[in-house]
Amino acid sequence: MSRKAREAASQEGAAITIKKYANRRLYNTASSSYITLEDLAGMVRENVEFQVLDAKTGDDITHSILTQIIMDEEANGGQQMLPVSFLRQLIGMYGNSMQAMMPSYLEASMANFRENQAKIREAFEKGISGGPLAAIHETNMAMMRAAADVFMPGIASSKPAAKKPSAPTESTAPTSDEIAALREQMAAMQKKLDDLSK
Numbered sequence: 001m002s003r004k005a006r007e008a009a010s011q012e013g014a015a016i017t018i019k020k021y022a023n024r025r026l027y028n029t030a031s032s033s034y035i036t037l038e039d040l041a042g043m044v045r046e047n048v049e050f051q052v053l054d055a056k057t058g059d060d061i062t063h064s065i066l067t068q069i070i071m072d073e074e075a076n077g078g079q080q081m082l083p084v085s086f087l088r089q090l091i092g093m094y095g096n097s098m099q100a101m102m103p104s105y106l107e108a109s110m111a112n113f114r115e116n117q118a119k120i121r122e123a124f125e126k127g128i129s130g131g132p133l134a135a136i137h138e139t140n141m142a143m144m145r146a147a148a149d150v151f152m153p154g155i156a157s158s159k160p161a162a163k164k165p166s167a168p169t170e171s172t173a174p175t176s177d178e179i180a181a182l183r184e185q186m187a188a189m190q191k192k193l194d195d196l197s198k
Contacts, residue, residue: 015051016028016029016030016051017030018065019052019053020055020061022056026052037065037068041072050062070082082166112139112143142186
């Protein structure tokens with residue numbers, strides 16, 4: 001995709017429409033040219049918004065195209081990004097009671113990762129296994145526990161705990177005090193990350 005087409009699309013603020021034809025060819029309507037999955041991957045990396053439509057039916061097939069790009073990257077790339085254990089766990093979530101909340105959790109985790117990307121890179125460069133990485137992991141786990149309590153009360157508390165179990169309550173949903181405490185913990189973790197980056 002040309003720089004001119006990308007600039008025009010970003011100025012208009014609308015997603016570029018990509019049409020996929022029966023012969024598997026992809027047509028970029030902004031640049032009036034045929035493109036490849038590799039070109040689409042480049043657009044993703046450049047934060048160019050696009051939507052892929054089936055040329056015949058008009059159906060939005062962006063999800064399947066992005067999934068195909070990931071499959072190609074994993075198969076052809078020099079280094080695979082998705083560990084087998086993660087793929088097994090992800091597949092295990094399909095049909096699971098947690099499936100409905102996974103998209104939101106994964107989006108929040110990735111957003112948290114991207115926000116702290118520079119600090120994570122710095123930690124790896126310095127060879128630090130704890131510090132900001134541990135804090136980000138704790139934040140992700142806290143978000144997961146809070147989401148599980150809100151969407152499925154009792155699920156998180158039904159797992160064996162290391163601490164002495166408390167007396168049963170009428171409601172297992174988090175109280176406003178617990179939510180406030182969780183927010184304080186997340187703010188403290190963010191402050192640690194900020195201090196480490198200085």
